[in-house]
Amino acid sequence: MNLSVNLRMALISLNTNKFRSALTLLGIVIGVSAVISLMAIGEGVQQTITSRIESLGTNLLFIRPGESSENRISRGQGSAQTLTLDDAKELQSSFSSSFITGVAPESTTTKQIVWEKNNTSTRIVGVTPEYQSVRNYSLQSGEFIGYGHMENNSQVAVLGSRVSETLFGLRDPVGQQVKIGGRPFQIVGLLESKGSTGSFGFLDDQVLVPITTSYHRLSSQRSVNGGITVQTINVQIAEPMEMERAVQEISTLIRQRHRIEENDDFTITNQQETIETLKETTNIFVIFLGAIASISLLVGGIGIMNIMLVSVTERTREIGIRKALGAKRIDILGQFVTEATVLSLGGGIIGVLVGLFFILMLDGKPIFGDRVLETGFSSQIAILSLAVSAGIGLFFGIYPALRASRLNPIDALRYD
């Protein structure tokens, strides 16, 4: 008995009980489409998170000061005022531009910003002109902070898109006069939105001013050695492979400048490591989703087994007839296994199509505010699901088929 005959027989008998076959198929369809779409969503979330972190700029190291303490009570990492603008300048001049492509120090305070009757409280970030390229900002209109502004402690500001919206609505703020912390500032530029909200919303909800202006006009911080303190120095490395070396050499340089022998008064965070850690986390998330979906696939498989057992009992007489006419055990086994596999593989194929449909529906739909979900359909998962569903048919079909093949032909012929 060859495969094509088995297939024809399977289709005839599945066709006899259309509704029942359809329901059994549905179990597998739900399982497979759940696996495919949940995996694709997981994949998409992972891509979204990674691309968001990379929107901060790529190949970045973040240098932050260590902790400070008052009466032996720590104020936490980054609270010390040991990192200065001079450190940043020194970093820029000490390394070649093919190794470190940009150094961008920043210092942050929170101030009230007022325009006419509108006001908001937001982060005022003191930056240098390099900040734009290192942190990957582009301008909607106007210009970025220049070296001239730095030297003159100019009271100029570049608005984040969210701040601009709060204060100016849809108007172009460039050229307007605002008050930040009570001092008049001229708006010279408007940033393009980074397109993120939620935990990453701060990228649009900030105002950039020259770091010198921030220090002299807005902030009351002073470093121990009199320089301008900064809270973070963003360092962009040319080659991602050089990250380790960069961390080493930057550490050495700052230790020398700060005359440190034992405990560092700064920390260096590797952006790549952050991405890796997040990827690991989201991987667990993806696997978790897949595992949940797999349970429904398993339930579908049990459905197949159930219906095949019913079918074997119902068709006892048919089995008897076939055996009397010369069907061997293996022939009967093959017939029922084929039937189960047709169900499961058919369900698998429909499931992949349904899953694909869901994926296309969800693709581009907003998930985190104005961020859209990019679903990551992978043909590997589709093929894997098909293989798994075929396997389920074999696995759950074999027991009922064995039962059928072991029936005694005399008893089977007598069965009503």
Place this chain on the structure above:
Amino acid sequence: MNDDRDLIIDLAHVSKLYKMGNVIVPALTDASLSIQSGEMVSIVGPSGSGKSTLMNVLGCLDVPTSGKYLLSNEDVSQMNDNRLAKIRNAQIGFIFQTYNLLPRLTALSNVELPLLYGDSRDSKARCVQSLERVGLGERVNHKPSELSGGEQQRVGIARAIVKQPTLILADEPTGNLDSHSSNEIVAILQDLNKVENLTVVIVTHDSEVANCTNRIISMRDGRIIDDSRVQNRRWLKTLEYDSVGDNQF
């Protein structure tokens, strides 16, 4: 009498015991029987006399508990399931009281079934041929539910002869039929026996049917109690196989 080489069935002291719970029930006791090629034999006896058990043993659906069964000079009494299945497929054509056609398949596909489990060369042509042999050449694509009882049994006969078996075993082939259809079926079996020299064994309650064979074996309580030639054998005329009178309106 015929030569020994033409012995189709040679049953020597065959017994079959069934276990029912803790009791052992003898269904067939010390049955010895030989049937020559080309014979048409009927087995008669009341219910529970062991006819069916004898048929199952003869049809290789069951193996005897003791004794020896040679089918075409081959000892089948100790064969395993797979070899028995092969023997059934190649050498035996079954005809059942309830026809035992698969309801979802057409007449043609039903006749094709034995070919699926063995060699299946020219299967379609062979199936059509054997349906024509029983006068159903016009109804090859009908499902069993679209055929009368007599026609369904003729499909059963076509299925039994499609592999050109050495032995036809018919278990109450006319049990579910009216006398008209019943005569038709017996006539076909007689014709196959006479024209093609097929060996036919019929289990029946009906003495009319038994008288159409050339030898009657009587059974009672699991034993063969009588084995005699039929003196005035009845010959039934085949009805030129017109299915018209049978089924129309």
